[in-house]
Amino acid sequence: MKWIDYDKWGEILDSLKRHKLRTALTMFAVWWGIFMLVILLGAGSGLQNGVEYNFRDDAINSIWLYQGKTSKPYKGLPAGRWITFENDDFNTLKSQIPGIEYSTGRLYMSGEYFVTYQNKAFSFDIRSVHPGHQMIENSIITRGRFLNDKDIEEFRKVAVIGTKVTEAFFDEDESPIGKQISIKGTTYQVVGEFTDDGSDNELRKIYLPLTTVQKVVTGRDNIDQMMFTIGDATLEESQVIEKQIRSEMALRKQYDIEDENAMWVRNNVENFQEFQMVFAFINAFIWFVGIGSIIAGVIGVSKIMLIVVKERTREIGIRKALGATPPSILNMIITESLV
Numbered sequence: 001m002k003w004i005d006y007d008k009w010g011e012i013l014d015s016l017k018r019h020k021l022r023t024a025l026t027m028f029a030v031w032w033g034i035f036m037l038v039i040l041l042g043a044g045s046g047l048q049n050g051v052e053y054n055f056r057d058d059a060i061n062s063i064w065l066y067q068g069k070t071s072k073p074y075k076g077l078p079a080g081r082w083i084t085f086e087n088d089d090f091n092t093l094k095s096q097i098p099g100i101e102y103s104t105g106r107l108y109m110s111g112e113y114f115v116t117y118q119n120k121a122f123s124f125d126i127r128s129v130h131p132g133h134q135m136i137e138n139s140i141i142t143r144g145r146f147l148n149d150k151d152i153e154e155f156r157k158v159a160v161i162g163t164k165v166t167e168a169f170f171d172e173d174e175s176p177i178g179k180q181i182s183i184k185g186t187t188y189q190v191v192g193e194f195t196d197d198g199s200d201n202e203l204r205k206i207y208l209p210l211t212t213v214q215k216v217v218t219g220r221d222n223i224d225q226m227m228f229t230i231g232d233a234t235l236e237e238s239q240v241i242e243k244q245i246r247s248e249m250a251l252r253k254q255y256d257i258e259d260e261n262a263m264w265v266r267n268n269v270e271n272f273q274e275f276q277m278v279f280a281f282i283n284a285f286i287w288f289v290g291i292g293s294i295i296a297g298v299i300g301v302s303k304i305m306l307i308v309v310k311e312r313t314r315e316i317g318i319r320k321a322l323g324a325t326p327p328s329i330l331n332m333i334i335t336e337s338l339v
Contacts, residue, residue, distance in 0.1 A: 037290025
């Protein structure tokens with residue numbers, strides 16, 4: 001028994017040499033289909049991973065509120081009024097809206113401030129927040145602790161710093177916990193250090209108790225942003241909570257609830273769901289295009305089988321007359337087409 005039929009393979013190779021262009025185009029069609037499928041799947045997965053990576057920096061189950069400007073008159077009040085957030089707004093939403101899990105206000109100290117430690121001074125981004133900010137921003141404590149309720153209630157002058165801040169001020173084996181840093185003339189004790197899955201810019205931040213900054217720096221109870229997590233709420237449940245928040249704020253601030261410019265709401269549950277739907281469509285389209293390209297190559301191979309049969313009609317008749325079996329003839333045609 002022959003393991004390799006040299007005569008058969010010799011005939012096949014001879015046929016391929018006689019039809020070089022046909023062979024090359026068929027090979028290219030099949031290769032192109034597989035290549036396009038691999039490239040499209042890789043690009044789609046890379047894009048999806050990139051978007052999902054951006055969501056890692058913030059809690060997916062969170063709702064963010066931003067101050068805005070009214071675009072409609074309401075009960076005699078003119079359009080164009082700036083809507084500002086205050087401590088009472090935050091406390092009311094936190095206590096009265098069902099489904100809220102973690103919550104924080106955020107107060108920005110405009111621009112970057114010079115922070116000093118001993119004879120060193122660097123510029124960093126300062127943010128004033130509540131304890132719930134850790135869960136909403138997915139901050140990971142590496143040393144010490146994050147801000148707590150006592151810090152807020154007692155207006156404590158404490159700070160939680162990013163790892164890049166630690167690297168700037170302290171030696172590699174030196175702990176920042178308990179050290180005193182100065183911000184705009186006020187001394188704060190470092191009680192914690194954090195890292196973050198976001199960009200390096202996130203690690204250059206310093207978090208202070210919001211009430212402390214309101215008392216020491218601004219002298220007002222204003223808040224720039226409010227953020228809340230809503231547990232394992234579904235998309236529909238998150239939309240209900242969002243509607244309740246909009247209704248409560250419209251009532252408190254006296255503006256038309258349909259005026260979306262008065263307060264901008266970012267529902268991350270809804271946003272993430274939309275991204276998932278978009279990428280499901282993209283992946284389906286990629287598979288459609290890729291498989292279509294492969295099918296085109298398969299059709300090309302099928303056409304070659306027909307051509308081979310037509311070219312060898314006389315030869316097949318001679319082979320049958322000499323005793324060749326139908327399976328052996330079929331095997332020859334399929335092998336040549338696939339090769």
